[in-house]
Amino acid sequence: MGSDTSEASKVPRTERGRRTQRKLLDAAAIEFGDRGFHDASISSITRRAGVALGSFYTYFDSKDAIFRALVLDMSEAVKVAARDAIDDTMSPLTIERAALESFLRFAGEHKEIYRIIDEAEFVDPESYRAHYETIGERIALRLEEGGKAGELRANLGEVEAWALMGMNVFLGLRYAIWSREGDPAADEVARIANSLLAKGIRA
Amino acid sequence: MGSDTSEASKVPRTERGRRTQRKLLDAAAIEFGDRGFHDASISSITRRAGVALGSFYTYFDSKDAIFRALVLDMSEAVKVAARDAIDDTMSPLTIERAALESFLRFAGEHKEIYRIIDEAEFVDPESYRAHYETIGERIALRLEEGGKAGELRANLGEVEAWALMGMNVFLGLRYAIWSREGDPAADEVARIANSLLAKGIRA
Structure with missing residues (x-):
């Protein structure tokens, strides 16, 4: 990773x-x-x-040190997987869709990631918090760039970034870790979530 | 509770x-x-x-039994807090805003809830999963009702419900548990998140 x-x-x-x-x-x-x-x-x-x-x-x-290194390593791996799925030609919303789809695939192939990151809350609380704060900052930056490019609303900030991160984490929990037969595939989950992001849920 | x-x-x-x-x-x-x-x-x-x-x-x-009872008790308390904040005259979107605001206040007053629910993943995995599946089903039902009432999109389902649950859980983590000076208050966080839900993030 x-x-x-x-x-x-x-x-x-x-x-x-x-x-x-x-x-x-x-x-x-x-x-x-x-x-x-x-x-x-x-x-x-x-x-x-x-x-x-x-x-x-x-x-x-x-053992503590390798656990801490592993949490950092997994944070980095999630980042790399998302970055590899993204390119500069994509619109800000397409970037979010590709990042989520790549995360769902990554979590499906590395199901241990949830248990390890979640256990960090107890074993190494600073790493746990740093993991999410780092991702939150990265998403906030993407939203800000999308705002500057005129494709996303201009006033998006930390609240939206954490909302988006929570969406992605829980969709991974449900569709990668607790997956069931008949579930939509990763690209379909990402498409539906992206539609929520794009236009909300209002009729 | x-x-x-x-x-x-x-x-x-x-x-x-x-x-x-x-x-x-x-x-x-x-x-x-x-x-x-x-x-x-x-x-x-x-x-x-x-x-x-x-x-x-x-x-x-x-000790296992009282821990399990406590997870159920906290699930129920979150449900009751949300229900008390909601009334039948509210629109489906206002219901989601009120439910999030009440959850943020509840988590701020019961900061132990995150540690306990999160530790259930390791101590009592069935209770952990049941906690989120129950909330996810409740949100899915609210979205469906909103769709029938013509106020929300008609095709909302489990993906949107888990996305919404993840938003709420992570906004609670950031703004109730890891709160910082200068953060927006619960009603403002709920307002911003509700705006994302209502109209998305597209410009």
């Missing part, structure tokens, strides 16, 4: 080191997602990663 | 018993909110409630 884990992990100097750190983060995502923070263990993470137990400490100081 | 705790607690036969059960639930909200599920204890709950330790088991079988 992403790579902006510098605050919580040591920065590897070699490409091989970066690959090992990546393996540890991917293994940690599975371990924390399956077992939760308290039951997860460093030895199980290194076993899953195929890395010697002693090497762990080359990359992370503790 | 609410009273629909029958699945997780024993039903008191006397008014005095109901009052004691109420005291235990209110004390549990503070205890679980302050200390989290794992560090919370039955003895501390009864001490906070001013109830003899032995009496606890007249009302609940275990």
Whole structure:
């Protein structure tokens, strides 16, 4: 996934080191997602990663540290997935639709993300809050740019940004994590949500 | 707060018993909110409630049981707060605005609600899911009624209901739990969110 884990992990100097750190983060995502923070263990993470137990400490100081790095890594991965789905030629509303669709697909492929981010509220409250504040600021910026371009209303701000973030998080919870047979696909969910954004729900 | 705790607690036969059960639930909200599920204890709950330790088991079988009852109680309390803020003469959009404003005020006065509901994801996943599915169904029903009344679009469904629920949950997180000096008040947040709902964000 992403790579902006510098605050919580040591920065590897070699490409091989970066690959090992990546393996540890991917293994940690599975371990924390399956077992939760308290039951997860460093030895199980290194076993899953195929890395010697002693090497762990080359990359992370503790279970807390790799958890914190993982939350940052997942924030970054969500950002990268959205950015990859977006291009400059899209209208502001199309950007929101593409960002949501890419998030729904990403969450469907990484179902552990909800459990890990949500557990951060208890294990590492600062990371939890930073995760949402960062996304909220990014959305607010997109709305502001859309306003400047004359395609969105000019007075959109933080309230709309958090409303939009909440929509996306809960649509991911319902349609990626708690998905059911017969549900609309990601592109259809994103289309319906985008229609709400574009014109509201008034008749 | 609410009273629909029958699945997780024993039903008191006397008014005095109901009052004691109420005291235990209110004390549990503070205890679980302050200390989290794992560090919370039955003895501390009864001490906070001013109830003899032995009496606890007249009302609940275990710490798990009172936690489950508390999640149901909080779901019910949110519902009651919204219902009390709404009346039949309101338009469907005004109903959504009043429901959000009442939720923001409720969450501001009961900040422990987020921690408790969110911890249910780990302590009691079924209650967590039921909490949101119940609210989602209630919103979907309101949207459908608004559509029948001709005031909302006729084709609104579960996607819009979950989008709206996510908006409300995240606006509560930002403006009731993580509130900052200079933030707009509850009625202003609800007004802005309602404008998004009414007409969308397109210029």
